[in-house]
Amino acid sequence: MDTLNRKLLVGQVSFRRGEPGYEDARRATMWNARLPDRFPDVIVQAQDVYDVVAAVRLAKREGLRLSVRSGGHSWAGNHVREGGLLLDLSAMKTVTVDKAALRATTEPGRAGHELATLLGRQGLFFPTGHCKGVCVGGYLLQGGFGWHSRTLGPACQSVIGLDLVTVDGDIVHASPTENTDLYWAARGSGPGFFCVVTRFHLRVYPKPSVIGFAMQSFAIDRLEEVFRFAHEVGPEVPKSVELQLLMSRNATGVGGPGIEVFAPVFADGYRDAVRDLEFLNKGPLRRKTALKVPFAPSTMNLMYLAVMTHYPAQHRYVVDNMWTRAPIDALLPGLHKIAATMPPAPSHMLWLNWAPPPTRPDMAFSVEDSIYVALYGGWKHAADDEKYSTWATERMREMAPLSSGCQLADENLGQRPARFVTDENLRRLDAIRSERDPQSRFHSYMGRP
Secondary structure: OOHHHHHHHHOOEEEEOOOOOHHHHHHHOOOOOOOOOOOOOEEEEOOOHHHHHHHHHHHHHHOOOEEEEOOOOOOOOOOOOOOOEEEEOOOOOOEEEEOOOOEEEEOOOOEHHHHHHHHHOOOEEOOOEOOOOOEHHHHHHHOOOEOOHHHHOOHHHHEEEEEEEOOOOOEEEEOOOOOHHHHHHHOOOHHHOOOEEEEEEEEOEEOOOEEEEEEEEEEHHHHHHHHHHHHHHHHHOOOOEOEEEEEEEEEOOOOEEEEEEEEEEEEOOHHHHHHHOHHHHOOOOHHHOOEEEEEEEOOHHHHHHHHHOOOOOOOEEEEEEEEEOOOHHHHHHHHHHHHHHOOOOOOEEEEEEOOOOOOOOOOOOOOOOOEEEEEEEEEOOHHHHHHHOOHHHHHHHHOHHHEEEOOHHHOOOOOOOOOOOOHHHHHHHHHHHHHHOOOOOEOOOOOOO
């Protein structure tokens, strides 16, 4: 008997609804403390590809719809659906690295910050996600909006192959030359993908010689000046720099409501890093800062720690976002209302000057724009759900006429449908889904059948 059949007979760790351990397993699939009031019929905790095959075949036998979880950082809990089978891949973490070939493979449950550390020890780099704990499975499928992505592109652009389990439980490989329809769909379809990825094959890069950041903080009464400046300089910001503006009620160096201007830089040398940040340090606001750090060398670990101060664990989160190229005068009324209605920290607004190139490789990922705006509502106690849970989506709904779409990483499609790939690519995705998953066994996007 071959290895696959032996493993399928052994079975895997699973929990049926109502059984001991089920609720702990359901709770463990969400990082967000705001667990959706939805209950899968079965939760399977896969240890390897054979468990995945067994789970998919179980779902087929019992007529169960499938959802997949790698790290559980979906703010909206896309993977936690009512009924069906929830396949938890978080235990699948194996990474291999071929330094000479600039190649790596990773299973979906490996956290991005861990992958960054493993690669960094060999002088290598990959555009992993900005938040600590986000696993690569969902991150790479939805596009991969990460460190140094303004130069390297969304992380899915560096996916050169995938090992997949299809809806029938078959193991296949997808690449530019094999199962090309699945390769195209996997790079950007996010939670709407209709296979299970068990391994990603990645192109990796030499680690930048210098990693660091500049930072400035401003009181909230400088809102218009700060955002006008960011909007104006956005197209000219060097690709090595991520110009981020974070607005909250507890801005660093302000001691109250304000805006942190954080500019990570990934450069070939110290002088290059300082040169690439000159637009900030010579800007018209330089004498109006409450706090100023012209340039500070950093490590990836410190960058992750800085980001996670805004995303504490054991909090309840609701998130929404938009891409835009709207004029600043059109955006300012919405920005003022966001500031006026913002819940207490850790709730915040993120503005990122993105400025994508004119073209990308042909892949499902297809919606991005000059500026990214995301709202993160976060609070500690369930008693405050009614007070804070609609803030992010209400503000984004009001600004929707200025939006060109949303990013799947921070989507809230179940509450506010938005364009996440181009219309042409959505039609192509739906056509591939109809062929590869004709019975719609894999769940589609929230808000879609």
